[in-house]
Amino acid sequence: MSDFPGERRAFSRAKIDLPVEIHQGGSVWKQRLIDISVAGVSTDQPDVWDAQYNEPFTLVIDAGRYGILELHAYLQHVEAGRLGFAVQHGDGNNVEPLRSLLSEHIPDPLALEADIEKLNKQ
Incomplete structure (x- = not known):
């Protein structure tokens, strides 16, 4: 399920290589997506990473x-x-587009629906 030993994932992840901008305050880092789920995202790490870890980001x-x-x-981790x-997912505006994107990359549609149901219960 994961390329990293000891890592447990609660949600199905899809490896998708897409551009992602990480925004925090006035800073923007242009990165690449490694994988994505309904509840999490992994990106590559910028060469210069001077973010405030306890502050929110917009991806x-x-x-x-x-x-x-x-x-x-x-x-969550570096x-x-x-x-x-x-x-x-504060307002849920991205859940449907995210579901559509993930449905092409997660082979088991039942797993994706179960993930969305889990997300809705959190």
Whole structure:
């Protein structure tokens, strides 16, 4: 399920290489998406990373035909050249476009629906 030993994932992840901008305050880092789920995002780590770890981030992902996903997230970990974010779905505007994007990359549609149901119960 994961390329990192000891890592447990509660949600199915899809490896998708897309551009992502990480915004915090007046700072913007242009990165690449490593993987994504309904509840989390992993990106590569910028060469210069001077973010405030306890402050929220906005991740802007160009999802092609699904449009631009704007996800609000908190940094959960920095390791092995990647950043791991927990996504906060405050208004739910991105859930449907995210579902559409993930449905092309997660082979088991029942797993994706179960993930969305888990997310709704949190």
